[in-house]
Amino acid sequence: MKKQICLLTVSVSLIFCACNDTVTPEETAFNQVEDGHLTTIVCDEAALNCGGSTFVGKGTETVTSDKLCSSDYILDVEYTPIYDNVKLLSSSATGNPTSYEELRDYIECYDEVSFVEYEILSVYSPQEAVEITGEDFFLTSTTLYLANIYYDLMNDESVDMTVNIAKVGISGSQIESDPVYLVGQKLAAPVFNIGSSWCIALPEMTYSIYTINDIEFAYHISHENIRLTDDSLENLDMNLQTSEEFVVTSTVNNPVNYTQKSTIADLSEFIREDWSKRGYRLLNFDAVVDFDIQSGEAEVIDNAVLE
Amino acid sequence: MTIVSFYTVKTFAHSVSDCGYKHSVSTTHWDIYEDSVHWGSYNTALTVDCGLFEGTSFETYINNAVSKWNAATFNGSDLMTMKIDNTSVSAIFRSKTSAQISAVCGSSAWAITYRAGAVIDSSGYQHYSTNAESIAIWVNWNDVLKDKSTTAKTHVPLHELGHVIGLKDIPATVSTNSYLMCNEFGSSAAPTSITTADKQGAAVILGQHTSHSFTYSQYSSTAHKKTCSICGVYQYYTHTYNSNGVCIYCGYTSG
Ligand SMILES: [Zn+2]
Ligand SMILES: [Zn+2]
Ligand SMILES: [Zn+2]
DSSP states (O other): OOOHHHHHHHHHHHHHHHHHHGGGHHHHHHHHHHHTTTHHHHEEEEEHHHHHHHHOOOHHHHHHOOOOOOGGGGOOOOOOOOBOSSSEEOOBBBBBOSSSSHHHHHHSSSBBBBOOOEEEEEEOOOHHHHHHHHHHHEEEEEEEEEEEEEEEETTEEEEEEEEEEEEEOOOOEEEETTTTOTTOOOEEEOOEEETTTSEEOOOOGOOEEEEETTTEEEEEEEETTTOOOOOOOOTSOOOOOOOSEEEEBBBTTOEHHHEEEEEEHHHHHHHHHHHHHHHHOOOOOSSSSSOOOOOOOOOOOOOOOOO | SSSSSSSSSSOOOOSSOOOTTTTOHHHHOOOOTTTTOOOOOTTSEEEEOOOOGTTTTHHHHHHHHHHHHHOOEEEEEEOOOOOEOSSSEEEEEEEEHHHHHHHHHHSSSSSEOOOOEEEEOOTBBOOTTTTOOSEEEEEOOTTTGGGGGGGHHHHHHHHHHHHHBBBBOOOOOSSSSTTTTTTTTTTTOOSOOOOOOHHHHHHTTTOOOOSOOOEEEOOSSSSSEETTTTTOOOEEEOOOTTSSSSBBBOOOTTO
């Protein structure tokens, strides 16, 4: 359902025509006044009528203002892993952030910030990745994914942009508790350098997205130090059930470790509030020039180890 | 720190011909990459190229770090030779972005030591290779480090060159900033000097350590702790008393 709404909100002029016959008289009048310059508000209304379902913005209070009982929304998901016996690495780097406050240094270094939902479409081979990006590290330590950014959580609206996202870890060696992705996985993260030949999702704030009983949840991947808290947001730091802490995704011997559970609504509300308070400049998706994306092939990378 | 070098495999396999001696970072306060990827020996000069930092303000910090390692002594002898040399290079400094660093290390950072392209010889020693990124110190200069304190800027090249030698990070659970190789400072200031423990580890790596040299301290009423003053390995032994009831090693008097 959300996908339909996505299309509607993004491609306003194209899709709106298809919805015209279901638009209420009031809206029609409004549309006429606007004379084709449809605003997002009108589009959302149109979506409501077209889809025949209730559209609830991810940031609105409608769904999640009440404290949810975490045990009513337990993650129960099964993946088909494709790797096993990978070398597990522990990450450590000099001056890596030990709290959300310290992480801001790294968020601020980008001119424009975003916080988006995206889906992994396919995986590039190391050679393809090097060719596209010019970076050698795709041969030894990092995987390049073709991904579709489908929701802009900062502006609470659908987008549709294809990007190449780099993430540490390859088939043969991965960071412990943060395995490589499978095609079809849905994630949320601040994504930077959108529009370049490759971009990066902030590793410390990358979340798996799951819809459980019609509510979208974000499960924080690893990086336990970066825990978000805000007493006014009741579903930001939910009780993570023991069975939800480790989930095998791509790799049998490297289950992902989820360290915090939030509703997407509260998580994005927190980030919106915090970042606007700090005056971070939001990425304007309309202004991003679409990079010429090559079609990635979902190739299984051979078992190369880092050394 | 390492992808290759700042990540290390979780199981601990390294040993310093320990013959039953204990060797753990929580006691020695130094640690070595268990894959033994490290610099050759104390009489092989470790040469450092400033890369594109030549002529920039960060060059001063690199020079400072190289002189400090070069001047370091341990146990009465020179620890090693380290010098700036842009022609025959052991390790090279590179300016990298936050995105590049995140892409290879899975977290944000001021710097990492990246040795994906290093050549490893049959002794397990690493060498620079001119046809690969080799042993490179990636510094997040433009995005982050340039705006950091002098302390942070001083720490970075000194710490990373410790990685080039073969020293491993010291986890925050052991210490946040008492040793050069600490890497998660929290609210503490980053360390800016090479401590005794860091030099102990370096001496072991550089092959300066051929036999243990023990000191003894009382541990309990029945045992003393025997610690090598050079490498830090230790073991507990029961006291050996002389005719006066005094331990001939640690001086403990039996009651
Ligand atoms: Zn380190
Ligand atoms: Zn010793
Ligand atoms: Zn004794």
